[in-house]
Amino acid sequence: MTPHTAPTGGNDALRAARLKRGWRSQEAAAKGVSAAGREALDDMHFEVAPRTWRRWESAKPGWPRDDYAFALHAAFDRWPEDLGFEVPEGWQREEPPPDEDDVRRRTFVSVTAAALTVGPTPPRHVDPALITYFQEQLEGHYRVDMLLGPHDLIGTVSAQYELIDRLIRVAKGETRRGLLRVGAAYTALVGWLYQDAGDMGAAAFWRGLTQEIALRSRNPHLVAYSLVNQAQVRTDLRDGNGVVDLCEAALEKQRVLAPKVRVMVLQQQAHGASLTRDRGSVDTLIDQATGLLRHVEDDLPWGNACRRTPNYLEVQRATCYGRLGLGREANSLWEQLLSEVPGTARRDRAVYLARQATAAATAQEPDQAVEIAREAAQIAVDTGSVRMRRELDTLQGAMRPWHDAPIGQELAEVLTAVDERG
Incomplete structure (x- = not known):
């Protein structure tokens, strides 16, 4: 065995480093390295999932992606090759780029420049x-x-x-x-x-x-639409009260708003209600939006998901039910909805599948959850959607009661490809 190869019983080098830091469990180590990575990478959303850590301490830990490597170094002051990871053939470490040259941030800056072009524009006919x-x-x-x-x-x-x-x-x-x-x-x-x-x-x-x-x-329609956009960000940040605040502001002039805009606001407010555990408001808001849907007849160039997406509002209801922990209700809804998702909506289908899998797990149907997760995981690999990977992380949490059972290990294998792609 070479100095940097994990022994057949597991990655003892990483386990020893973990215990030396005082992290007695793999879950604690995943949280600790996540915190170190968020600071080192200046990325508040960086996270090492517990299942990823378990794979790292296995007999075949593979080779971590670059951001994981930097997080490990930040936590242990050692690179992966010194922590028992299997070094790829012909691999050589490159010096990590300085923080200001981070590839992801460089991309954002260059793209953002498109929105902030400086200087006068010569007159022309438009x-x-x-x-x-x-x-x-x-x-x-x-x-x-x-x-x-x-x-x-x-x-x-x-x-x-x-x-x-x-x-x-x-x-x-x-x-x-x-x-x-x-x-x-x-x-x-x-x-x-x-x-x-x-x-x-x-x-x-x-x-x-x-x-x-x-x-x-x-334009009052456009102002309300922009507030819904902000509320969507707040939904992903799990700030239910913030979502409701923004949606209530958008509805202050609802009498002049087009039906489509009101539909958008009401369904987003339902997501906020689900985050604050208000099931009654979820149903009331979705039902109100459903009553408006048949009146959507405008030429506004945005917000057309309610017309483009089959069963758009029931998708929102099923998502809210899942967030509320209503596993059986959500699972039943997803079974009906997924049969009508067109092939052109492949990414959306995967998100729905991941949510259904979580609902199945919540409803104490782990075998169904893993079977559904297989298709979702493959599409997550193909598209690279972080949002989809987060849905699968939620599924992992819902499957925690079966972590040590064969079905839990089966799910870990299904999700391995997603971790490697991410």
Whole structure:
């Protein structure tokens, strides 16, 4: 055995380092290295899952991805090759880049520059037909997002927004107002893509830009839409009261709001209610939104998920039920809904499957949960959606009672590929 190869009984070097730090359990070690990684990487969402740590202490720990390696070094002052990990053939360590050159942050800065172009724009004629062009492109971006996930689209959509921004600066009258409306849809999409990719700081920036455009437009529909976008970020941060606050602000002028906008606000407020454990409000809000759905007849270029997504509001209800711990109710709803998800919505299907699997586990159906998780895990690998991986982490928590049982080990094997891809 070479000095850096784990013995057949498990990775004793990592286990010894863990115990030396006073972390008596693998779960405590995962939390400790997560905290060290968040500080070292300046990433508040960085996390090492307990199942990942268990794999690291196994006889075949594999080789950790770069951010995990930096977190391990921050926690133990030792690199993976000195902690019992199997060194890939021909591998050589490169010096870690300085913090300011972090690849993820560099990407955000370069993309954000598209939204902050400095300097005057030369006068030019802006044809109103460009509004239709950008709207049609937007529909294509929505479809591609459902198939590929966030990473391949961020640069493309933000570059198009840079052009829209330049045109807004010189356009006049109705053309300018139309470009503001479509521009808000583009910034909201970039914000969503970052949210799906797990970068909540970048998501909040682009959601804030959507709100700026909305206020400049003086359009009440767009202002309410921008508040819903902010509420979506708060939902992912699990701030239920913050979600409700933003949605109530959006509904202050609900008499003038288009039905579609009210649908968006009400369903998002239901998510806030689920986070505050208010099941009655969840059903009331979803039912109110359902009553408005048949009146949605507008040409607003954003917020069309309620028309594009089959059973959109029941999907929200099932998600809220799952968050409330209503496993049987949520599982039953997901079984009905998933049969109608089109093949073009592959990424959404995986998210729904992961949520159904969690509901099945909550309903004490672990075998069903693992079977459902298989398909979701494969799509998570293909798309690289961090949001989807978080759904699978939630499933892992729901399956904790079966952690030491064969079905729990089976789930760990299913999710291994997701950990390696992440």
